[in-house]
Amino acid sequence: MATPLDILLVEDDEDDYHIVRRLLSRATTIQCTLHWRASYEDGLAALRERPFDVCLVDYRLGAHDGLSLLRTIRSEGLTLPVILLTGQGDLQVDLEAMAAGAWDYLIKGQIDAQQLERSIRYAVERHRAEERIREQAALLDAARDVIMAVDLDGHVIYWNRSAEQLTGKPTAAVQGRPVQEVLDGLDAALVREALQAVQNVDAWSGELRVHRHNGEDRLLESRWTLVRDAYGRPRSVLIIGTDVTERRQLEQQSLRAQRMESIGRLVSGMAHDLNNLFVPILLGVRMLAQDTLDPEKRVRALGMIQRSAERGADLVRQVLAFARGVEGERVPLDVRTIVQEVAHLLRETFPSTIRIETRLDDKLWPVQGDATQLQQVLMNLCVNARDAMPEGGQLLLTAENVEVDPHYARRVLEARPGPYVCLTVSDTGVGIPHDILDKIFEPFFTTKPVGKGSGLGLSTVYSIVRSHGGFINVYSEPGRGSTFRVYLPAAPEARAAEAEVAVPTYRGAGEGVLLVDDEPFVLEAAREALEQLGYRVYTATQGREALEQLEAHVSEIRAVITDLVMPEMDGLALIRAIRERRPDVPVVASSGLHGGRAEAARQAGAHAFLHKPYTAEKLAAVLHQVLHEARA
Numbered sequence: 001m002a003t004p005l006d007i008l009l010v011e012d013d014e015d016d017y018h019i020v021r022r023l024l025s026r027a028t029t030i031q032c033t034l035h036w037r038a039s040y041e042d043g044l045a046a047l048r049e050r051p052f053d054v055c056l057v058d059y060r061l062g063a064h065d066g067l068s069l070l071r072t073i074r075s076e077g078l079t080l081p082v083i084l085l086t087g088q089g090d091l092q093v094d095l096e097a098m099a100a101g102a103w104d105y106l107i108k109g110q111i112d113a114q115q116l117e118r119s120i121r122y123a124v125e126r127h128r129a130e131e132r133i134r135e136q137a138a139l140l141d142a143a144r145d146v147i148m149a150v151d152l153d154g155h156v157i158y159w160n161r162s163a164e165q166l167t168g169k170p171t172a173a174v175q176g177r178p179v180q181e182v183l184d185g186l187d188a189a190l191v192r193e194a195l196q197a198v199q200n201v202d203a204w205s206g207e208l209r210v211h212r213h214n215g216e217d218r219l220l221e222s223r224w225t226l227v228r229d230a231y232g233r234p235r236s237v238l239i240i241g242t243d244v245t246e247r248r249q250l251e252q253q254s255l256r257a258q259r260m261e262s263i264g265r266l267v268s269g270m271a272h273d274l275n276n277l278f279v280p281i282l283l284g285v286r287m288l289a290q291d292t293l294d295p296e297k298r299v300r301a302l303g304m305i306q307r308s309a310e311r312g313a314d315l316v317r318q319v320l321a322f323a324r325g326v327e328g329e330r331v332p333l334d335v336r337t338i339v340q341e342v343a344h345l346l347r348e349t350f351p352s353t354i355r356i357e358t359r360l361d362d363k364l365w366p367v368q369g370d371a372t373q374l375q376q377v378l379m380n381l382c383v384n385a386r387d388a389m390p391e392g393g394q395l396l397l398t399a400e401n402v403e404v405d406p407h408y409a410r411r412v413l414e415a416r417p418g419p420y421v422c423l424t425v426s427d428t429g430v431g432i433p434h435d436i437l438d439k440i441f442e443p444f445f446t447t448k449p450v451g452k453g454s455g456l457g458l459s460t461v462y463s464i465v466r467s468h469g470g471f472i473n474v475y476s477e478p479g480r481g482s483t484f485r486v487y488l489p490a491a492p493e494a495r496a497a498e499a500e501v502a503v504p505t506y507r508g509a510g511e512g513v514l515l516v517d518d519e520p521f522v523l524e525a526a527r528e529a530l531e532q533l534g535y536r537v538y539t540a541t542q543g544r545e546a547l548e549q550l551e552a553h554v555s556e557i558r559a560v561i562t563d564l565v566m567p568e569m570d571g572l573a574l575i576r577a578i579r580e581r582r583p584d585v586p587v588v589a590s591s592g593l594h595g596g597r598a599e600a601a602r603q604a605g606a607h608a609f610l611h612k613p614y615t616a617e618k619l620a621a622v623l624h625q626v627l628h629e630a631r632a
Contacts (some may be wrong), residue, residue, distance in 0.1 A: 169214025388429025
């Protein structure tokens with residue numbers, strides 16, 4: 001079927017117009033409607049008035065020529081194909097026509113119908129192809145995603161407007177430069193890893209942290225795809241980056257809010273357990289106040305007090321670690337430790353009518369993940385299991401190594417073949433009705449009464465598991481309980497972080513230590529412990545007094561241990577003042593609060609950080625460390 005085209009002929013010779021019309025009437029692949037204008041001015045007016053598919057322009061147009069008309073319409077942004085017609089061949093005119101933007105150059109006396117038809121058809125097809133390219137480029141520039149292309153060595157060959165806005169660098173400034181140079185803050189090792197992965201398996205995805213031109217950090221969810229030519233040869237890499245900074249921030253806020261909801265639902269159990277811990281402490285102190293106790297009973301009472309205090313401190317530590325929830329750090333983890341910590345916390349807080357059991361493989365593979373987030377997954381599942389067993393029951397936590405084969409992976413959308421660690425939380429509760437089983441991971445979906453749950457628990461679990469590259473399966477029968485299986489990709493060759501080892505007790509040799517704390521009980525207890533460990537102790541209850549003591553005993557004080565939260569001059573200000581006056585004296589910062597205080601203390605100049613509550617052994621170990629480093 002012939003393609004209908006509107007063609008404008010700008011020609012001052014009527015005979016030539018009739019010749020062109022006769023030639024076009026013989027066309028078989030195009031159907032032309034020819035419009036004729038006899039002067040430069042009329043031709044320009046027609047082009048300005050309405051669109052044409054092609055313009056045929058005579059080189060000679062009275063006082064003007066076709067090249068002038070061509071240059072004028074190009075300067076006005078008209079991109080339609082223009083074919084220049086001339087009475088005689090002239091190489092110089094041909095070159096000028098091409099430079100001005102003509103699509104073809106035809107000699108009137110030598111044109112036949114087939115040649116003219118072919119020239120017009122080619123011009124129209126080429127113009128439409130270029131229009132599509134321009135439209136696609138405009139769409140890419142309108143996209144909010146950062147879109148770029150690099151060659152196989154990582155040098156930029158395309159850069160859309162969103163990339164310009166992110167970096168503040170125009171396309172011309174980045175062409176041919178390595179992508180890690182033009183995206184400030186990008187990890188060069190990660191770029192090499194992505195390029196290698198793309199060339200090996202055709203694709204790579206991950207998160208890239210880059211700096212905006214105003215210094216602000218942005219997080220891009222990035223997808224890299226290998227582009228091949230018609231012969232299947234790798235030619236370039238297409239990179240699409242979605243800015244997920246705000247989304248990640250909202251997710252983290254949601255995770256923290258959901259964690260606090262879980263903590264709130266555990267409060268009654270925690271209060272009950274802490275009250276039980278206070279009983280042996282209070283009774284033991286009363287017994288020790290009596291001089292009639294024999295040595296054996298005194299030792300027993302002290303042991304009872306110590307065990308209760310350590311148990312309470314451990315409970316508070318776990319709850320704080322869960323509540324503050326720092327997300328994002330992915331390191332090799334021993335899942336056994338996470339399960340054991342969660343089980344310990346549950347035994348402390350869940351009703352005694354719920355029996356908690358753990359079954360763990362002897363040699364679990366490490367997983368690459370965030371310990372706090374994985375702890376939150378287990379806590380959310382376990383709290384839901386507790387609520388499903390109001391009259392009591394059994395809660396089973398297991399962890400085992402599994403190998404997902406390709407056959408199973410094809411049945412589960414999120415699964416990929418390979419090694420996994422499977423965490424299972426199973427209860428004997430009321431179960432989940434089959435008609436809502438496919439909705440339980442939806443945000444805000446809950447079957448609990450108003451005020452008993454936000455409906456974010458399982459959606460949070462799903463989000464965390466997916467972010468770790470894993471997947472989750474659920475099996476439940478009403479009246480017979482539920483089983484959640486969480487599959488996390490394993491790294492059998494990786495080495496998990498080593499568990500904390502017992503701290504040996506170090507003794508001092510008469511060194512002077514300045515102890516600063518505004519809490520009298522803490523100050524007195526720490527002073528007694530340090531003196532028993534062989535140190536000479538000077539004390540102060542606030543920063544100004546500490547600086548006076550340091551000045552008065554300049555030759556005796558070898559180290560300072562200071563609390564961070566104090567009136568008037570806080571611990572951070574004191575540390576800075578000590579660094580200015582006595583840079584040779586090591587400082588140990590101590591606090592029972594978290595939220596980045598350890599890092600703030602180190603930036604102020606502290607040599608070590610001691611979390612409260614601490615034991616005499618930990619106090620001695622930290623003090624030994626900083627004194628040893630100072631001597632070295």
